Amino acid sequence: MEFGPTSAQEEFREVAHAFLATRYPPERVAELADSAYGHAVDGWDPLVRMGWLDPELDLTTLALLAEESGYVLHPTPWWSTLGLPPTTPATPVPRTFAWYDERCRSLRDTASRSACRAVRSPDAAWRVSGTKRLVPDLASASEVVLSAETPDGVALFSASPTGPGVSVTPTRSLDGLRRLSRLRCVDAPVRPLTESGAATREALGLIRWRTLTLLAAEAVGVAARALDLAAGHARERTQFGRPIGSYQGVAFRIADSYLATELARTLAYRAAWLVDQSALTPPAEVDGAVACAVVAGRDAALAACEHAMQVLGGIAMTWAHPVHRWYRRALWLRSFDASSSAHLAELAAQLLEADDAPHG
Amino acid sequence: MDLHDTPDRADFRRRLREWLGERLPSGPVDGAPAEVDLARLLAWSTSLHEAGYAGLTWPAEHGGRGLPPAYQGIFAEECALAGAPDQLNVIGLNMVGPTLIRFGTQAQQRRHLTPILRGEHLFCQGFSEPEAGSDLAAVRTRADAVPHGYVINGDKVWSSYAHVADFCLLLARTGEPAARHRGLTCFLVDLRAEGVLTRPLRQINGESNFSQITLADVSVGEDAVLGEVGGGWPVALTTLAHERGTFAITLSARLRVQFERLLATVRATGRAGDPDVRASVARLHIDLQALRYTGYRALTRLSRTGDPGPETSILKLHWSQTHQRLTRLAWELLGPEAALDAEDAFWSGYWQSQLLRSRGDTIAGGTSEILRGIVAERVAGLPRSR
Ligand SMILES: Cc1cc2nc3c(=O)[nH]c(=O)nc-3n(C[C@H](O)[C@H](O)[C@H](O)COP(=O)(O)OP(=O)(O)OC[C@H]3O[C@@H](n4cnc5c(N)ncnc54)[C@H](O)[C@@H]3O)c2cc1C
Numbered sequence: 001m002e003f004g005p006t007s008a009q010e011e012f013r014e015v016a017h018a019f020l021a022t023r024y025p026p027e028r029v030a031e032l033a034d035s036a037y038g039h040a041v042d043g044w045d046p047l048v049r050m051g052w053l054d055p056e057l058d059l060t061t062l063a064l065l066a067e068e069s070g071y072v073l074h075p076t077p078w079w080s081t082l083g084l085p086p087t088t089p090a091t092p093v094p095r096t097f098a099w100y101d102e103r104c105r106s107l108r109d110t111a112s113r114s115a116c117r118a119v120r121s122p123d124a125a126w127r128v129s130g131t132k133r134l135v136p137d138l139a140s141a142s143e144v145v146l147s148a149e150t151p152d153g154v155a156l157f158s159a160s161p162t163g164p165g166v167s168v169t170p171t172r173s174l175d176g177l178r179r180l181s182r183l184r185c186v187d188a189p190v191r192p193l194t195e196s197g198a199a200t201r202e203a204l205g206l207i208r209w210r211t212l213t214l215l216a217a218e219a220v221g222v223a224a225r226a227l228d229l230a231a232g233h234a235r236e237r238t239q240f241g242r243p244i245g246s247y248q249g250v251a252f253r254i255a256d257s258y259l260a261t262e263l264a265r266t267l268a269y270r271a272a273w274l275v276d277q278s279a280l281t282p283p284a285e286v287d288g289a290v291a292c293a294v295v296a297g298r299d300a301a302l303a304a305c306e307h308a309m310q311v312l313g314g315i316a317m318t319w320a321h322p323v324h325r326w327y328r329r330a331l332w333l334r335s336f337d338a339s340s341s342a343h344l345a346e347l348a349a350q351l352l353e354a355d356d357a358p359h360g
Numbered sequence: 361m362d363l364h365d366t367p368d369r370a371d372f373r374r375r376l377r378e379w380l381g382e383r384l385p386s387g388p389v390d391g392a393p394a395e396v397d398l399a400r401l402l403a404w405s406t407s408l409h410e411a412g413y414a415g416l417t418w419p420a421e422h423g424g425r426g427l428p429p430a431y432q433g434i435f436a437e438e439c440a441l442a443g444a445p446d447q448l449n450v451i452g453l454n455m456v457g458p459t460l461i462r463f464g465t466q467a468q469q470r471r472h473l474t475p476i477l478r479g480e481h482l483f484c485q486g487f488s489e490p491e492a493g494s495d496l497a498a499v500r501t502r503a504d505a506v507p508h509g510y511v512i513n514g515d516k517v518w519s520s521y522a523h524v525a526d527f528c529l530l531l532a533r534t535g536e537p538a539a540r541h542r543g544l545t546c547f548l549v550d551l552r553a554e555g556v557l558t559r560p561l562r563q564i565n566g567e568s569n570f571s572q573i574t575l576a577d578v579s580v581g582e583d584a585v586l587g588e589v590g591g592g593w594p595v596a597l598t599t600l601a602h603e604r605g606t607f608a609i610t611l612s613a614r615l616r617v618q619f620e621r622l623l624a625t626v627r628a629t630g631r632a633g634d635p636d637v638r639a640s641v642a643r644l645h646i647d648l649q650a651l652r653y654t655g656y657r658a659l660t661r662l663s664r665t666g667d668p669g670p671e672t673s674i675l676k677l678h679w680s681q682t683h684q685r686l687t688r689l690a691w692e693l694l695g696p697e698a699a700l701d702a703e704d705a706f707w708s709g710y711w712q713s714q715l716l717r718s719r720g721d722t723i724a725g726g727t728s729e730i731l732r733g734i735v736a737e738r739v740a741g742l743p744r745s746r
Contacts, residue, residue, distance in 0.1 A: 001363060001366075001369070001430060001654055001659070002361060002362065002363075002659055002660055003361065003362060003653060003660045060361050175668055193426065234740075234742055235743065242743075245736070245740075245743050246742065246743040246745045247743065248729070251732070251736035251737075251740075251742050252733075252736065254736055255732035255735040258735050258740060259674045259738055262655055262674055263647075266657055267650050269653075269657075270363070270653050273362075292645070343642075344638070344642035344643060345638065346642075347645055348638035348639065348641055351642065351645055352623065352626065352638065352641065
């Protein structure tokens with residue numbers, strides 16, 4: 001039993017931390033959030049150079065990067081890209097996954113239904129028609145992976161957001177740094193990625209695990225930043241002649257944020273490790289670990305932001321103070337895919353119905 | 361990261377499991393655990409020692425096995441999962457022994473260490489007093505120097521295991537009250553000495569596991585002083601720190617067993633289809649997983665750095681709150697019959713007793729308020745509130 005990142009993983013994290021801290025101070029992130037584009041245009045290449053897109057990186061390392069990214073609100077499409085299983089092009093491009101549509105409302109269902117149709121023309125080329133909504137980071141992605149129903153079932157395809165028959169409509173988003181767009185395909189030529197059936201189910205299962213684990217890890221980073229914002233303020237701000245951190249009403253909120261953050265961090269690491277071990281692990285155990293990480297991570301992020309806003313007082317209510325950027329991300333994470341109640345229901349089914357599920 | 365045991369540790373776990381399986385044939389889960397009498401508890405301590413499971417992390421020259429803390433973690437975990445009886449000498453093994461090894465004289469070590477391992481010297485801890493609970497530095501029990509020793513007077517409360525213990529690790533004032541924690545000294549006091557009166561206190565659930573110890577003109581020799589005179593505070597802190605390393609593993613393993621009992625109760629009461637119950641059960645499961653793996657994280661850190669790290673301060677906090685929620689949920693599952701007790705209640709009143717008793721979880725061993733204060737100060741770097 002070795003529960004903790006290895007020294008190589010920690011080193012990777014430290015390099016990422018230093019890089020992100022210098023490159024994305026809160027002022028720059030705020031500016032980008034309020035800009036037309038919502039992302040750092042020059043943000044991608046350094047990630048490729050630093051090895052973030054190396055297909056060999058294990059998910060625990062990626063979870064550490066996700067944590068660091070949540071800590072600064074890293075304004076590139078890193079999460080959308082890393083949630084997809086790695087590919088091996090010469091120069092990796094930003095990618096995103098389009099799945100949410102009129103018939104498919106949860107990542108769980110992606111393998112069984114889609115409102116988009118894929119047909120194969122006589123020349124053997126595939127074309128997709130239909131609309132996907134709530135596609136994250138679509139405006140900055142060079143490739144979009146989408147699920148569509150073929151006559152034999154759902155399969156995965158790759159399209160270019162600027163390709164023929166493809167149109168992208170941005171929508172107003174609560175989090176200006178992770179905007180959602182609509183993707184409309186009309187007979188759009190696409191490249192097949194997986195055949196319908198087992199290959200698609202397996203790919204989608206892995207995408208779901210990766211996406212949700214990185215989401216949970218990012219949430220830990222958001223919580224950690226909110227905690228630091230609160231603690232920093234509580235040390236500096238004086239009222240009634242004392243730093244407000246010496247008042248227990250303030251201090252205990254910060255202690256509670258710390259507690260929730262550490263527990264969520266544990267669960268995110270465990271999920272990452274188990275996803276990497278998924279070939280040797282019963283799927284129910286991986287599913288359960290991912291659900292635990294998501295529920296705990298989101299709760300921690302939201303609670304830590306809300307505690308931080310209370311500790312900051314009036315300035316937290318201004319556009320100028322950065323805390324609302326993290327709060328918006330916490331809310332975004334909360335809204336993504338299945339609700340926490342759905343995850344809890346899934347866990348309860350494992351605990352109370354399946355006899356072979358690992359308990360406790 | 362590797363959540364599997366190394367081969368050596370897996371081997372240790374397997375043998376231990378076999379050993380426990382032979383001695384504790386009935387599993388712990390189907391219903392409330394059976395009551396265990398004192399004679400059996402004493403025999404249990406002896407058999408653990410004979411099998412080499414006492415003092416796993418103690419250095420070999422002091423009769424231990426010199427193993428890394430991870431082994432103690434495995435031991436604690438497997439014992440709890442197997443429903444093993446309480447270890448009566450737990451305070452001696454996990455707190456007093458390591459402190460004696462660090463601060464004790466050779467004579468003190470010779471006198472106590474082997475008997476602690478064998479379960480022959482049972483220890484309790486006499487720190488808290490009526491006027492000194494969270495604020496331990498306010499201890500009033502006095503130890504006045506006399507030729508060749510000290511005379512001790514005072515009252516200690518809430519001392520767990522004192523009703524069966526042979527010795528007490530006592531914190532007493534040798535200096536002026538104004539000196540606060542600098543005027544304190546630790547003593548090894550024989551509870552059979554003249555002037556010592558141990559009165560079991562009846563607990564909220566009717567049991568008696570802690571006692572009041574009254575000391576009236578109790579004479580002890582100079583050899584009863586553990587550590588320096590006036591240096592009782594660091595000695596006391598060391599005992600408390602030793603508790604933290606693997607204690608969380610024990611607590612979380614016991615909680616896992618308790619969770620299995622909760623699931624059995626959900627089924628037995630026909631509430632498995634209730635969505636509120638299902639959501640609460642799932643939330644408890646998440647809290648348990650978080651506790652369990654954060655315990656492993658702390659243990660890994662302890663073996664890497666020698667310091668269990670800031671995680672440990674939150675483990676007890678989280679454990680106590682989770683256990684309280686668990687016992688409350690289990691009790692509520694009983695519906696109107698939850699108002700019954702003892703032999704007239706479900707599982708002979710097990711959940712009634714556990715619910716009542718679990719309220720002490722956020723009080724004993726550092727209250728939740730004190731623990732939050734520690735987190736705020738040491739981890740978040742906030743100014744002291746006191
Ligand atoms: C089951 C059980 C077993 C025990 N076993 C032992 C034992 O073996 N040996 C031993 O020495 N003691 C033992 N104790 C005693 C235990 O350590 C004390 O009860 C505990 O430290 C709290 O002290 P107190 O009861 O005097 O409460 P107090 O310290 O008076 O606290 C009362 C309330 O005030 C709060 N409070 C106090 N100070 C502050 C502060 N600065 N800020 C905010 N809130 C504060 C507390 O959190 C608590 O809510 C045991 C207690 C229990 C319940």
